[in-house]
Every structure is written in C-alpha cells, then in structure tokens.
Amino acid sequence: MRRLHLPTSVSPALDVVVLTLLYVLDLLISWDPATSPPGVGTYAVPLLGMAVYLPLLWRRQHPLLMLLLTVSASVVFAILMPPTVLMLGAFLGLFSVARHCRLRPSYTGFALAMVLVVVNVVAQLDYMPAGEPGQIILVGGLLGTMMAIASFAAGRWARSAARQRLLTAQLAAADERSRIARELHDVVAHAVSLMVLQAAGAEKMLDSNPERARAALGSVNQLGTQAITELRRMLGLLVPAGPSEPADSLMPAEAAPPRRLVDVGGLVEELRETGREVLLEVVGDPVPLEAGVDFSAYRIAQEALTNAAKYADAIRPVMVQITWQQDEVRLSVRSQGAGPATPQTLSTGHGLLGMQERARAASGSLAAGPTPDGGFLVSAAFPTAAPTNTGTADRHSRFRRLHLGRA
Incomplete structure (x- = not known):
C-alpha cells in the first residue's frame, strides 16, 4: 500500500x-x-x-x-x-x-x-x-x-x-536548484575557463618568452580574484545572515553594480588577453534595457564568449555584434572553425541550456547552432525598455565609440 x-x-x-x-x-x-x-x-x-x-x-x-x-x-x-x-x-x-x-x-x-x-x-x-x-x-x-x-x-x-x-x-525546489546552478556556472565557469587557457599558454611560453608567460600568470591571478568576488556576492544573496552576523558579511567591501550589456567590452578585453582576436561591433544608438534583461544579455554574451574561447579555432577571430533598435536589441557571437579537442573537464554541461533559460526569462529569444565553416553562432534578441534620460544614452554612445575604435 x-x-x-x-x-x-x-x-x-x-x-x-x-x-x-x-x-x-x-x-x-x-x-x-x-x-x-x-x-x-x-x-x-x-x-x-x-x-x-x-x-x-x-x-x-x-x-x-x-x-x-x-x-x-x-x-x-x-x-x-x-x-x-x-x-x-x-x-x-x-x-x-x-x-x-x-x-x-x-x-x-x-x-x-x-x-x-x-x-x-x-x-x-x-x-x-x-x-x-x-x-x-x-x-x-x-x-x-x-x-x-x-x-x-x-x-x-x-x-x-x-x-x-x-x-x-x-x-519550486527544482527551479531553485537550476537557478543556483546557472548562477554558479555564470560566475565561475567563465573565469575558470579563461584561467585554464591562460595557464596553458603560460606553460608553453615559460622558456621561450618568460615576459608573456608572466603576464599570462598575472591575468590568471586577476581572473581568480574576479571569480572569488563574484562568488562572494552570489553567496551573500543565497545564504541568509545569522542573528549576530551583519547582513553584508559575505559581500565584498565594495559591491560592484550588476553586470550590463554595456560591460561586454570588458569580456572582450579578457578574451583578447588570452591571445584571441575578438572583433566587437555596435550598430545603432543604444537604448535602455530593463535591469533583468540587461543582466541576462550580459550573461549570454559571457557564456557565448567562454564557449568560443574553449572550442573555436584560436587563429580565426571571434565576432561580436550588438545591434540596437527602437524596440529590441540583438546580440550575436560568431566563432569561426573548430579548435582542437577540448578536455571534458572544461565543460559544465549547463552553457547552452542556461542561455536558453535566461533568454526565456527575459522575454527574449535565442538561437544557437553550428555554422557551415565549422564554427558556432549564438544569436539572441531582447525587448528594450522605454527611454529614460539623455545621460544614459550619452554613456551608451561613449561605449559604442570606444569599443568600435578598439576593434
């Protein structure tokens, strides 16, 4: 019974x-x-x-x-x-x-x-x-x-x-576990993947080019610090403080603001430091996004760039395009060709699924799949929010000019 x-x-x-x-x-x-x-x-x-x-x-x-x-x-x-x-x-x-x-x-x-x-x-x-x-x-x-x-x-x-x-x-418990797993993946997987690539490159250049090896190890240290900071911030949101413990005891001394799509330039620079060529193009005049949409778009770009670093041909460039329109913003990350076989330990198995879930949660859409040249294309679209003030638009415009120049 x-x-x-x-x-x-x-x-x-x-x-x-x-x-x-x-x-x-x-x-x-x-x-x-x-x-x-x-x-x-x-x-x-x-x-x-x-x-x-x-x-x-x-x-x-x-x-x-x-x-x-x-x-x-x-x-x-x-x-x-x-x-x-x-x-x-x-x-x-x-x-x-x-x-x-x-x-x-x-x-x-x-x-x-x-x-x-x-x-x-x-x-x-x-x-x-x-x-x-x-x-x-x-x-x-x-x-x-x-x-x-x-x-x-x-x-x-x-x-x-x-x-x-x-x-x-x-x-509800399954959704919460999925959310926590997705956050852990977004916080840790990007930094750890780049750390592994940087450490592998430093090992190869240790004898032939000690200066570049030292620079790569410095990047590993910086990425590790960023990962720890992000992880502490997430734990501060997940773990309630005790009765005698300050509410921000798990938070860093200076909590950084939530990541936004305008911060994609920082992700591009991190990937460039590993020796990858990354082209960033911004089309149109940026418009404001809702906070949740902005954060989801950033995380999708982060995961797409992480996958490009792990699986794409290291010689050919990774192309990132952000297209701003009045009612939506489009994001695409295209890698060209397939790189050498990646160890299974570098894969968490949550990347593509996490991007799809984030796009749905932000009322957007996402398409991901291989390209004819053996590369991979991630394309996402998100609705925009109503315009706010000129100060925000000016900051977006400065971001556009800055990173178009770097590319």
Whole structure:
C-alpha cells in the first residue's frame, strides 16, 4: 500500500480533543438511553463506545487497518447495545483511507463503510414499528450512503490537493536548484575557463618568452580574484545572515553594480588577453534595457564568449555584434572553425541550456547552432525598455565609440 507521507500540524492533544467531540456528537445522534438493554448501566454504553474511536488515533499511520478495527468495533457494539450504531467514526476513518491510500485500498475502505451502513439499517428495522421498513431503508440507507460517498470524495480530493502541493514544492525546489546552478556556472565557469587557457599558454611560453608567460600568470591571478568576488556576492544573496552576523558579511567591501550589456567590452578585453582576436561591433544608438534583461544579455554574451574561447579555432577571430533598435536589441557571437579537442573537464554541461533559460526569462529569444565553416553562432534578441534620460544614452554612445575604435 502506498501512502503520502506529509507533515501534519495537528498535535496529538488536539487530535484527542477532536475525536472526543466527534464521539460525543455520535452518541447524541445514535444513542437513546431508553433503548439500552436491561441490566446495563447508563455509563456502560459511553465507556464501551470508546473502543470504536480508539483506533482512530492511528488513522494516519495505518488507515485501512484502523478502519477495519473501527467498523468491527461498531458492529460488535451494535450487537451488544442494540439499536445503537456509532457511524461518524467510521466515516472519519474512510476519509483517512481515501486521503492516505491509493485507489484500490480506498475502494476496500468504502466497502467496509457500506457494511456499517447496512448494519445500521438492519439494527433500526428490529426496533421500528411494523409497516415502516421502507421509510427506515430510505432514510437510514440513503443518508448513510450519501455520507460514505461524501467522506470518500473528500478524502480523494484532499489526497489530490496534497499531491499537487507536494509537486508544486518539488518543482519550486527544482527551479531553485537550476537557478543556483546557472548562477554558479555564470560566475565561475567563465573565469575558470579563461584561467585554464591562460595557464596553458603560460606553460608553453615559460622558456621561450618568460615576459608573456608572466603576464599570462598575472591575468590568471586577476581572473581568480574576479571569480572569488563574484562568488562572494552570489553567496551573500543565497545564504541568509545569522542573528549576530551583519547582513553584508559575505559581500565584498565594495559591491560592484550588476553586470550590463554595456560591460561586454570588458569580456572582450579578457578574451583578447588570452591571445584571441575578438572583433566587437555596435550598430545603432543604444537604448535602455530593463535591469533583468540587461543582466541576462550580459550573461549570454559571457557564456557565448567562454564557449568560443574553449572550442573555436584560436587563429580565426571571434565576432561580436550588438545591434540596437527602437524596440529590441540583438546580440550575436560568431566563432569561426573548430579548435582542437577540448578536455571534458572544461565543460559544465549547463552553457547552452542556461542561455536558453535566461533568454526565456527575459522575454527574449535565442538561437544557437553550428555554422557551415565549422564554427558556432549564438544569436539572441531582447525587448528594450522605454527611454529614460539623455545621460544614459550619452554613456551608451561613449561605449559604442570606444569599443568600435578598439576593434
């Protein structure tokens, strides 16, 4: 039998109180002291009836067994204390079976509850005047059947709702894990990939050109520092501070502003320092982007350049183009030819998927695939925001002129 194991906020004390109130209500509905068998004390019926409700304390742990014990105790009680039949406890047990068990055991629980409905009708027939059996069957049988159906349906609905909440929580956890993995990839993979390439180049030039090897090692140190700074910033967002820990204890002393598309020039310079030729072209007059779109566009450019550094032909240039239009901005990163086989350790397996997820989250689009010359093309488009002020436009224009000159 397969059940849902979900945490419950109902304490044992509250559970006892609820069952006690239900038992009192059941006695008020079902028990008439005037019909008690001769020689049976007034308090004997309530005391014996407690055996019917006692198994309900374990209705969440063993629902079907609990319902079987409850129905059996109710039948025995009806034989000993006719015509009293305690039924509300069995309906609560049926609800628990329908909620915690799969469909087939739930049908078994419904059949057990219907046995008690039949026992109730038979018990009432023996104590009713002649000529009224049809009324007893209609009222008692129909009402009992309706309550059994309602308990069964409510339990199945509660099970479906619990499974839906559990599925929603699992999806939310999966999305959070994916987001964290994507952030880790964006923060670390770019810097580490360039560090590996720089270190490999320094090793090759160590004897022939010590100065360039020393410069490459300096770049490794700079890239490592940048990666640590970015990682500390991300951890500061993910890890809550303790009660005695300042909120910015994991943040660097001077937190840098979020990365933007205008910072792509820095990525180009980093790649050029590894010896790669990179051509940057900006077309059109830059327009403002929403913060989330701006950050996503930067990360996509970062990942595309990282892949170009790892997989493209090192001799042929990497071409980066940013095309500004009034309603959208287009980004393309094209590498030409395939480089030597890259060790599997340099691949994280999240690059292309992460770019696609970022583009979707920013209400943009992304296409990525090989080119006829053996290279690779990443092309993305993002919506632009409404214009803000001339100061921002001037800064974008300076960025355009500066990096067009460097290319």
